[in-house]
Amino acid sequence: MRKDTDCTKKYADTTIFVRGIHFFEPITGAISTPIYQSSTFRHPALGESTGFDYSRGLNPTRSELEQVIARIEHGRYGLAFASGMGAISALIKVFNPGDHLVVSEDLYGGTYRLFNEYYSHYGFSFSWVDTSDIARIEAAIRPETRGLFIETPSNPMMKVTDIRRCAGIIHRQGGLLVVDNTLLSPCFQNPLDLGADLVVHSGTKYLAGHNDTLAGCIVHSREDLEPLLRNNQKSEGASLSPFDAWLVLRGIKTLAIRMERHERNALGIARWLREQPVVERVFFTGFEDHAQYGLTRSQTRGFGGMISFYLKKPEYVPVILKNLSLILFAESLGGVESLITFPLVQTHGSIPEAMRLSTGVNDRLLRLSVGIEDEQDIVNDLALAFDRCKKENL
Numbered sequence: 001m002r003k004d005t006d007c008t009k010k011y012a013d014t015t016i017f018v019r020g021i022h023f024f025e026p027i028t029g030a031i032s033t034p035i036y037q038s039s040t041f042r043h044p045a046l047g048e049s050t051g052f053d054y055s056r057g058l059n060p061t062r063s064e065l066e067q068v069i070a071r072i073e074h075g076r077y078g079l080a081f082a083s084g085m086g087a088i089s090a091l092i093k094v095f096n097p098g099d100h101l102v103v104s105e106d107l108y109g110g111t112y113r114l115f116n117e118y119y120s121h122y123g124f125s126f127s128w129v130d131t132s133d134i135a136r137i138e139a140a141i142r143p144e145t146r147g148l149f150i151e152t153p154s155n156p157m158m159k160v161t162d163i164r165r166c167a168g169i170i171h172r173q174g175g176l177l178v179v180d181n182t183l184l185s186p187c188f189q190n191p192l193d194l195g196a197d198l199v200v201h202s203g204t205k206y207l208a209g210h211n212d213t214l215a216g217c218i219v220h221s222r223e224d225l226e227p228l229l230r231n232n233q234k235s236e237g238a239s240l241s242p243f244d245a246w247l248v249l250r251g252i253k254t255l256a257i258r259m260e261r262h263e264r265n266a267l268g269i270a271r272w273l274r275e276q277p278v279v280e281r282v283f284f285t286g287f288e289d290h291a292q293y294g295l296t297r298s299q300t301r302g303f304g305g306m307i308s309f310y311l312k313k314p315e316y317v318p319v320i321l322k323n324l325s326l327i328l329f330a331e332s333l334g335g336v337e338s339l340i341t342f343p344l345v346q347t348h349g350s351i352p353e354a355m356r357l358s359t360g361v362n363d364r365l366l367r368l369s370v371g372i373e374d375e376q377d378i379v380n381d382l383a384l385a386f387d388r389c390k391k392e393n394l
């Protein structure tokens with residue numbers, strides 16, 4: 001594969017989504033990046049290498065994905081892992097035992113579990129705060145604070161954190177800002193442009209986009225951290241397989257049109273949900289009366305396709321989950337298929353009850369990952385399930 005990436009500089013990100021970095025494979029002209037399903041690579045002679053030795057460290061298919069993700073997240077370096085958790089797990093090791101991190105309290109439950117149940121036993125300490133409130137971040141900073149880890153918009157409560165101000169706070173402290181950009185994807189938000197040091201993704205979600213694979217990645221521009229991260233990928237071995245790298249590359253080709261459609265459907269469905277008698281409150285960053293609408297507009301190019309809502313009664317939850325037929329009751333988000341989850345017991349089940357309740361994850365909360373099906377079909381599916389609640393006289 002060609003090594004120069006300069007030829008892509010003149011193209012917009014949305015073109016790179018579709019075409020990748022290399023456009024074609026030079027030996028055969030293959031337009032689809034080949035799946036280099038080889039664990040190891042021949043050395044031409046002693047001391048010579050094609051650049052590829054062993055696929056845990058470097059693989060040409062994964063390498064194309066790593067260059068694409070770096071380019072579309074506006075970073076210098078990209079690393080692809082076997083899952084989002086694999087990426088976050090590698091990333092945490094740029095910090096040292098004794099370091100303290102301030103973390104968004106309203107974040108993916110798996111990240112909470114990883115930090116709280118594992119890394120807290122390896123000398124790290126964490127403070128969980130509502131990072132949409134800058135004063136609370138400042139209050140949580142300690143002399144040993146070296147990291148600020150945020151998810152914005154947050155999941156599932158859709159609170160928005162000011163990335164630029166977070167960068168200011170943690171940089172004054174000599175620490176690093178990490179942003180989990182899974183919910184908006186690089187199509188709608190580029191945290192590195194706003195001062196973040198490291199971006200992490202669950203590639204399983206919008207990047208791959210079809211609910212058919214697990215993947216994760218890290219993007220950054222820090223020359224000093226790159227050897228550490230690269231060595232971690234190689235040493236711990238959570239590298240993404242060639243086939244899964246290919247699936248993510250294939251997903252990214254349609255990222256821009258999928259995100260547009262996810263968002264358009266979500267805008268319509270969020271407005272419709274607000275008018276439903278069984279619904280108490282809808283959380284969606286695209287509402288003009290969302291508390292951080294202005295901030296969202298200033299740091300993103302879109303609202304994404306995630307909506308959460310409170311029902312008026314907890315008794316509605318099982319009835320709705322049972323009576324949906326198009327929308328599937330399953331964990332995960334960001335795929336072309338609409339999925340609904342009950343965060344209390346699913347994605348956020350590992351978060352302690354008191355913390356869950358204080359952040360708003362209660363027994364009436366549902367989270368909808370709006371797919372790219374026909375909008376009216378999704379609305380009709382919800383309408384039928386809501387009607388069941390009334391018919392059953394709950």
Ligand SMILES: *Cc1c(COP(=O)(O)O)cnc(C)c1O
Pocket residue numbers: 083084085086108110111151155180182183201202203204205214215216333
């Ligand atoms: C799913 C998810 C993760 C974890 O990613 P996996 O690919 O499932 O390991 C991390 N962060 C966010 C925001 C997620 O939605």
